[in-house]
Amino acid sequence: MPIELRRRRALRLAWGIALCLSASYGLGLPVPILAPIFALLLLAMRSQPLPLRAAPALALLVLISAGSGLLLIPVLRHAPVSGVLLVGLGLFVCFRFSLRGGNGLLANLLVIGLTMVSAAGASDFTLALLVVEAMAKGMLLAVLSVIMAHQLFPEPADAPAMPTPPLPSAEEGAWIALRATLIVLPAFLLALIAPDRFMPLVMKSVSLGQQSCETSVRQAGRELVGSTLLAGALAIVVWGGLSLFVHLWMFFLWTLLFALLQARRLYHVVTTQQSPGFWLNCLTTMLILLGQSVQDSAAGQDVYRAFAVRLTLFLLVSLYSCAMLYWLDLRRRRQVDEF
Structure with missing residues (x-):
């Protein structure tokens, strides 16, 4: 791929995320960090x-995917064990669908709907409706931001398409989907206890589950834990810079700068030993940490204590993800040796 095209895509990614983030917080959307994360995925x-008509279509797709979580709320309330098993089965089907060549965006939306919406609704149905509203409005804003980013940095007509990773075999895909499901489920169980406290952990675990589908066991520690540590360090730097002059436009500029630094590595404008999944997870985690810190500050909470607790939880779930990858790989090898 030509270097100029990679630079253009990196600029488009950074500008799209920064524009979406500033608009989301400026408009005061519920759960404002969802919109830039959707823009990152798109x-x-x-x-x-x-096309512009994709905005209502994708918002409708969000509502449909969130509906899967709403349908599970009565089961989680009256038969919690069966409800958790159904959520686990749904996660496995979604990850398996993605690994067999299905639409990755649809799979991600279904996973978010199954986890965040159902966990919120298990304790308060109004909170679940708020999450659904946040997802729909966030997707609308994300699509508009993506369209604007493409207007600023258009894709050349003769540009090659983004490479598609090879699909795993049916048996290997089932194992990968199983480990991704087991990575997401513990955070979902914690969110059932206190959705307002552990919802960011669900977002992080969904990102880790998706990343685990593309990570080998050898690289698990560096990919999952390393990207989380780097994201925490970058979030601290951005927050320190933002605290010097608190303004929405400064939030936009700092996000643009650090998103561009990571996007250049994501698209190999700057050569690194890390995979694109490493930088994608790092950028996602940085956005979640920054977004929650802004929300904590607006609510009058102790930002630094909340950040330390949140980053610790993110590191713990990353270590758990690594352990799950190693354990399932060991189990699979033993089965192969037995046969």
């Missing part, structure tokens, strides 16, 4: 521009 998974 820009990272697709290099071609989206």
Whole structure:
């Protein structure tokens, strides 16, 4: 891929995320960090521009995917064990669908709907409706931001499509989907206890589950834990810079700068030993940490204590993800040796 095209895609990704984030917080959307994360997914998974009519279509897709979580709320309330098993089965089907060549965006939306919406609704149905509203409005804003980013940095007509990773075999895909499901489930169980406290952990675990589908066992520690540590360090730097002059436009500029630094490595403008999944997870985690810190500050909470607790939880779930990858790989090898 030509270096100029990679630079253009990196600029588009950074500008799309920064524009979406500033608009989301400026408009005061519920759960404002969802919109830039959706914009990140749309820009990272697709290099071609989206038509304007895709905005209502994708918002409708969000509502449909969130409906899967709403349907599970009565089961989680009255038969919690069966409800958790159904959520686990749904996660496995979604990850398996993605690994067999299905639409990755749809699979991600279904996973978010199954986990965040159902966990919120298990304790308060109004909270679940708020999450659904946040997802729909966030997707609308994300699509508009992606369209604007493509207007600023258009894709050349003769540009090659983004490479598609090879699909695993049916048996290997089932194992990968199983380990991704087991990575997401513990955070989901914690969110059932206190959704307002552990919802960011669910978002992080979904990102880790998706990343685990593309990570080998050898690289698990560096990919999952290393990207989380780097994201925490970058979030601290951005927060320190933002605290010097607190303004929405400064939030936009700091996000643009650090998103561009990571996007250049994601698209190999700057050569590194890390995979694109490493930088995608790092950028996602940094956005979640920053977004929650802004929300804590607006609510008058102790930002530094909340950040330390949240980063510790993110590291613990990353270590758990590594352990799950190693354990399932060991189990699989033993089964192969027995046969």
